[in-house]
Amino acid sequence: MAKIIGIDLGTTNSAVAIMEAGEPTIIPSSEGGRLTPSVVAVSKQGERLVGTVAKRQAVTNSDNTIFSIKRLMGRKYSDPHVKYDIELLPYKIAEAPNGDAKVVMGGKEFSPPEISAFILQKLKTDAEAYLGETVTQAVITVPAYFNDSQRQATKDAGRIAGLEVLRIINEPTASALAYGMDKQKDEQIAVYDLGGGTFDISILEIEAGDPPVFEVLSTNGDTHLGGDDFDQRVIDYIADEFKKEQGIDLRGDRMALQRLKEAAEKAKVELSTVMQAELNLPFITADASGPKHLTMTLTRAKLEQLVGGLVEQTIPPCRQALEDAKLSPSDVDEVILVGGQTRMPAVQEAVRKFFGREPHKGVNPDEVVALGAAIQAGVLGGEVKDVLLLDVTPLTLGIETLGGVATPLVQRNTTIPYHTSQIFSTAADGQTSVEVHVVQGERPMAGDNKTLGRFILDGIPPAPRGVPQVEVSFDLDANGILNVSAQDKATGREQHITITASSGLTENEIGRMVNEAKAHEADDRRKKEEIEARNYGDQAAYTADKTLRDLGDKVPADVRSDVESKAAAVREALQGQDVDLIRRRTQELTEAMQRIGAAMYEQPGATPPPPGGGPEPQKPEDEGTVEGEFREV
């Protein structure tokens, strides 16, 4: 079955999203952007343009470039809103025989749903290109205050675009879905949406359940207030300052103004994360005395002073919305921020102050509505079902290896079901059994983690350490049941243990364990490094002995005594606590051992040294020797 797309059909920008493996994802446009300008045009050659391309040619073709069509959706020509917008919009707005508003583009008349359909078609095409399949169904969002005829007009737009509109949902509802508000409890939430050109505040009541019920208690806002107004304030300020200093008004110079616009918007965006932004526009203009540069530092405080009035303008609608819903700010359980301009800390602060609580904010507030629409689409398409909601393992799972190190086999946050296996070996010569100690937790030392279970695999044929191959497998099923098995590759002997549902750690315990791991990170790392150094030293001394034994008198006497004494030195260091000493002596030993190889090759007719017993003392974690038998040595 084909995918259902979720569409945020906005006044300034639109976006389309889809459920992908249980997560809503924004589909990039063919131009590479995540948002598509809600602009439609017919070029002089009669070609229809939509999105970024239409926006780029707007000034050359303003009569035939339609933007903000959403303001006219489902409205009569006589509507006072339409009268107001006619003054602001450069294209021609006329009255259709049925009294609706309509627009003229390229010498032809279009109804607002037809114009919207062109935008929807572009989003549909982009989605199809992204998915590699045909898309025929969609969920489209509308402002909560849209009336029946406006909703119908939006539905019509979908149909014209070749999309079956399965549902029209309110933008604040979509936002609440994107923030997962439906899953919690019955609550009242406020959705504060400050976009590029419009401001909406909605108060919703959510009744949790399956399906959850969303009721819009009230809405309010300002249809002509948004981020663009913020930009304008910044541009004016910079231009005024420059005029004061240099006596030149940059607003009169098209090229300078263009650069100024870009720099002002960039500074505004930067000031959401840093306290001051540098404006640096060399050669911005020139007069008789030579070139002029614009350099200015804009602080966040200054920006907030410039736009403070605009932020304040959003508060009375919030108050009104609450009043209409017969609620006080303290009755609101959650506040959600939507729209690019809510990235500004001053906006967040104003909302926090008014509602008396910390608002929820996402990483990309301008994508929230489309993501919510995609979630609704997923529910309708039967994709968002509990069975398909894949779980993750909350903590790392592993086994204890040489020196008490917890060697992870399944990292935390791994999606389950999951299967993995790794080969381990013995720690001592002639070791015939290994103990598999299964641990859960983020700490590098097994002892600091939670023991889930342990078992012994015996019957391993005696062999030098590092030679036997024991395959340890972890199998986590969809219910979180862990099956750990160990198999000796030589004999096929196998043992296993089944651990049910991660032994019931609560959310709190998981949180505590993750935090503890973070708190002990430095300490743990030191401990682990120490053990690694010890294992490495031990392995090096062992390999040295074995090599000397295997090669016998082929090793020149001076080399032999050197290696022997250095191996003894390593062993001596291993008795003590000085880790640096262990490291240093191990290093000396491995260097001395290289001389054995060199001496062997110098001998006439020498055969290459045998592969040696067990792995060369490389990194101990590569070897991952199974713990337990270590003690038996």
Add this chain to the structure above:
Amino acid sequence: MDERIREKPAEAAAEEVIGELEKAQADAAEYLDRLQRLQAEFANYKKRIERERSEFVSLANATLITKLLPILDDLERALESVPDQVQGTDWMEGIRLIERALHTTLEQEGLTEIEAVGKMFDPQFHHAVVREETSEYEDDEIIDELQRGYRLQGRVLRPSTVIVAARPSDENKREND
């Protein structure tokens, strides 16, 4: 008699088994359907990731180069208004060589300039910010470039910001009337 007694429960049991079987079959069909969907989704996802990765490799520098473009613009602006006292000096020549080296390096990464002035306006490549009424140029011809546009390996990195000619409005009006 025993058999007769057993008959009914057997029927009931059979019905029960059939019911269970039907349910199991329905479940199996649904699971198979979901598996197939997920598999298809995963296959498509893999293809897309593959495609994106190859694009990413070729366009890995796009973000950095986009950030460098305003600096390149500034350098060019500086070189357009060289004061008379340094004009023609060896030092100035050195600065011009630096600019050329920067251009060459970026060109080797696949950066190409978008042609603008004298061309017909095309919103695929150009962003019009001013429309100037004039009868000296053809309608929709680009008269001036405010900011140079660039392509990186064929893809528009930044459109040219341009001034476009338009026939004087009285001429337009006459046509419309």
